[in-house]
Amino acid sequence: xxxxxxxxxxxxxxxxxxxxxxxxxxxxxxxxxxxxxxxxxxxxxxxxxxxxxxxxxxxxxxxxxxxxxxxxxxxxxxxxxxxxxxxxxxxxxxxxxxxxxxxxxxxxxxxxxxxxxxxxxxxxxxxxxxxxxxxxxxxxxxxxxxxxxxxxxxxxxxxxxxxxxxxxxxxxxxxxxxxxxxxxxxxxxxxxxxxxxxxxxxxxxxxxxxxxxxxxxxxxxxxxxxxxxxxxxxxxxxxxxxxxxxxxxxxxxxxxxxxxxxxxxxxxxxxxxxxxxxxxxxxxxxxxxxxxxxxxxxxxxxxxxxxxxxxxxxxxxxxxxxxxxxxxxxxxxxxxxxxxxxxxxxxxxxxxxxxxxxxxxxxxxxxxxxxxxxxxxxxxxxxxxxxxxxxxxxxxxxxxxxxxxxxxxxxxxxxxxxxxxxxxxxxxxxxxxxxxxxxxxxxx
Amino acid sequence: xxxxxxxxxxxxxxxxxxxxxxxxxxxxxxxxxxxxxxxxxxxxxxxxxxxxxxxxxxxxxxxxxxxxxxxxxxxxxxxxxxxxxxxxxxxxxxxxxxxxxxxxxxxxxxxxxxxxxxxxxxxxxxxxxxxxxxxxxxxxxxxxxxxxxxxxxxxxxxxxxxxxxxxxxxxxxxxxxxxxxxxxxxxxxxxxxxxxxxxxxxxxxxxxxxxxxxxxxxxxxxxxxxxxxxxxxxxxxxxxxxxxxxxxxxxxxxxxxx
Numbered sequence: 255x256x257x258x259x260x261x262x263x264x265x266x267x268x269x270x271x272x273x274x275x276x277x278x279x280x281x282x283x284x285x286x287x288x289x290x291x292x293x294x295x296x297x298x299x300x301x302x303x304x305x306x307x308x309x310x311x312x313x314x315x316x317x318x319x320x321x322x323x324x325x326x327x328x329x330x331x332x333x334x335x336x337x338x339x340x341x342x343x344x345x346x347x348x349x350x351x352x353x354x355x356x357x358x359x360x361x362x363x364x365x366x367x368x369x370x371x372x373x374x375x376x377x378x379x380x381x382x383x384x385x386x387x388x389x390x391x392x393x394x395x396x397x398x399x400x401x402x403x404x405x406x407x408x409x410x411x412x413x414x415x416x417x418x419x420x421x422x423x424x425x426x427x428x429x430x431x432x433x434x435x436x437x438x439x440x441x442x443x444x445x446x447x448x449x450x451x452x453x454x455x456x457x458x459x460x461x462x463x464x465x466x467x468x469x470x471x472x473x474x475x476x477x478x479x480x481x482x483x484x485x486x487x488x489x490x491x492x493x494x495x496x497x498x499x500x501x502x503x504x505x506x507x508x509x510x511x512x513x514x515x516x517x518x519x520x521x522x523x524x525x526x527x528x529x530x531x532x533x534x535x536x537x538x539x540x541x542x543x544x545x546x547x548x549x550x551x552x553x554x555x556x557x558x559x560x561x562x563x564x565x566x567x568x569x570x571x572x573x574x575x576x577x578x579x580x581x582x583x584x585x586x587x588x589x590x591x592x593x594x595x596x597x598x599x600x601x602x603x604x605x606x607x608x609x610x611x612x613x614x615x616x617x618x619x620x621x622x623x624x625x626x627x628x629x630x631x632x633x634x635x636x637x638x639x640x641x642x643x644x645x646x647x648x649x650x651x652x653x654x655x656x657x658x659x660x661x662x663x664x665x666x667x668x669x670x671x672x673x674x675x676x677x678x679x680x681x682x683x684x685x686x687x688x689x690x691x692x693x694x695x696x697x698x
Numbered sequence: 699x700x701x702x703x704x705x706x707x708x709x710x711x712x713x714x715x716x717x718x719x720x721x722x723x724x725x726x727x728x729x730x731x732x733x734x735x736x737x738x739x740x741x742x743x744x745x746x747x748x749x750x751x752x753x754x755x756x757x758x759x760x761x762x763x764x765x766x767x768x769x770x771x772x773x774x775x776x777x778x779x780x781x782x783x784x785x786x787x788x789x790x791x792x793x794x795x796x797x798x799x800x801x802x803x804x805x806x807x808x809x810x811x812x813x814x815x816x817x818x819x820x821x822x823x824x825x826x827x828x829x830x831x832x833x834x835x836x837x838x839x840x841x842x843x844x845x846x847x848x849x850x851x852x853x854x855x856x857x858x859x860x861x862x863x864x865x866x867x868x869x870x871x872x873x874x875x876x877x878x879x880x881x882x883x884x885x886x887x888x889x890x891x892x893x894x895x896x897x898x899x900x901x902x903x904x905x906x907x908x909x910x911x912x913x914x915x916x917x918x919x920x921x922x923x924x925x926x927x928x929x930x931x932x933x934x935x936x937x938x939x940x941x942x943x944x945x946x947x948x949x950x951x952x953x954x955x956x
Contacts, residue, residue, distance in 0.1 A: 638786075639750075641786050643746075643749075643786075644782065644788065645788075645796075646774070647771075647774055647782075648771075648796075648856060648860065649775045649800050649807065649860065650799055651771050651803065652771065654803070658796075658799070659791070661790075662790025662791045663790060691803075
């Protein structure tokens with residue numbers, strides 16, 4: 255059942271927010287927000303009776319009275335803040351949904367690149383967003399996207415002009431530093447790659463302290479004809495955090511997108527990824543790795559829409575689940591009537607490290623064209639006892655042997671990461687979670 | 699070095715080894731022959747510490763210490779090495795990384811400092827010549843996409859790198875053509891050493907033309923029923939296992955030795 259109290263607290267927060275800043279936003283944005291809020295009121299939070307939410311119960315989010323996150327002094331934990339950062343072409347850092355100029359690398363002129371912090375842009379030149387913002391992240395049936403659209407302030411707007419190639423990553427970092435009361439943030443990212451441009455974008459969502467908070471992110475990517483996007487989402491929220499991410503990627507003719515998701519943290523997490531291959535011959539690679547433990551619940555909810563002919567999509571998600579963690583993988587591939595010669599493939603492989611860990615994996619193919627190639631496969635397994643014995647029979651202790659096998663499984667998702675510093679950071683997390691004793695004093 | 703007394707072992711409730719006795723001294727090469735299902739591979743797995751086999755009776759001493767008490771990794775560190783009949787493929791784990799991790803684990807146990815990347819590479823190059831192993835295999839995942847012969851050579855390479863005191867070769871000849879057999883046997887022979895014992899488990903006598911044993915034992919129905927020298931293997935080759943009398947048991951295994 256939808257918790258009316260839950261909705262009320264969000265409605266009250268929304269009213270408070272509007273009262274604080276009357277008339278500062280242009281009419282189109284005000285209308286967009288009001289419309290989104292109306293939709294949220296009508297939809298309420300989804301329940302497990304909702305087909306798309308059958309395996310994930312968000313009542314804990316609905317029950318919590320969140321308040322907009324306060325601005326915190328970022329410098330206090332500067333070292334911890336810097337750890338997940340790496341050399342990039344540009345970096346926008348947010349702490350509790352507030353832009354942090356000190357931590358950002360921002361303003362350096364990158365030819366052909368517009369990079370704007372959302373709140374500033376909304377204040378100074380909101381009309382630059384009018385034709386793109388909210389166009390792709392559909393909120394009419396999506397309560398969380400509606401909520402984000404009504405509330406968002408912080409975030410990033412990136413536009414890469416036609417033919418521009420940006421090799422170094424553009425890093426968007428959303429830190430959470432929760433306090434006494436449960437706080438919420440609604441980060442918003444909008445990236446436009448004009449035709450034949452290339453860019454690398456990394457989004458990081460990272461919890462700095464323990465505590466309950468809710469990060470409700472929406473990211474829209476518009477990828478023009480022949481453009482190439484290399485995109486990563488790293489989610490390492492705190493143990494008690496709720497995280498809902500809605501990522502929509504719209505692709506024009508012959509565009510090529512790789513988007514990889516690394517879900518490492520959070521208590522209750524929903525990752526929705528929708529690639530819309532709206533142009534001919536578009537190519538999408540959606541990769542994911544989720545590593546869960548404790549009582550974490552992570553729901554990967556993917557949808558690929560093949561709208562035009564000759565598109566190809568590849569989805570490879572790997573899950574590693576320990577303790578009593580629960581994972582969900584739903585992969586829907588929709589081949590629309592015009593999308594002949596579609597080539598779609600989906601794989602979900604899971605490694606269960608504990609007898610109480612659980613994974614629900616569900617492919618859904620919806621094919622309305624006749625000349626297509628669509629395959630899917632899912633596996634759920636434990637550590638191979640033969641491989642474990644083989645390693646131990648060579649002198650490697652059991653714990654290290656298990657770590658070696660788990661890391662080998664995870665590495666298949668980490669190795670393709672084309673940003674060296676990010677790959678190293680992920681390897682580091684993998685090594686700290688699954689240590690090998692021989693590594694002490696023997697780095698290689 | 700190795701003393702096996704009245705060893706009984708079962709898998710899934712079926713008793714496979716039924717009172718096996720064997721003594722192996724340093725420097726010796728023993729061959730254990732026997733028909734399919736006689737318990738040869740079970741013996742190898744039990745000695746290496748495979749947990750799916752239950753030892754129900756008897757004892758195994760290695761240098762006077764209870765081998766059966768030790769987890770598999772400790773046995774390996776103590777110097778027991780099993781060359782697997784079916785080497786396992788381990789996707790995602792590089793061959794070179796695996797060898798280095800194993801060697802440094804064994805060195806650590808023996809109180810030796812770990813080898814760094816360069817030192818390890820020097821050791822590895824030297825050992826690879828022993829089994830005529832190609833460099834390209836080192837960058838691949840362990841045994842992944844290896845031919846049958848390459849897998850067996852990889853086993854002997856691991857043996858060469860880890861320098862065990864007791865090596866058990868479980869049907870290392872199976873699936874090898876004559877050239878691969880010669881390479882593998884040559885590698886093993888070069889590892890023969892007065893301090894090192896080798897147990898060669900095989901179905902056929904062919905391997906023993908290349909690795910000449912000091913002793914040959916016939917394993918049938920979970921026990922060693924005959925022991926002798928090389929001549930025994932030749933006799934088996936000529937007459938098959940049917941000609942072996944099993945004390946106290948009817949000769950029900952006629953024809954099993956081809």
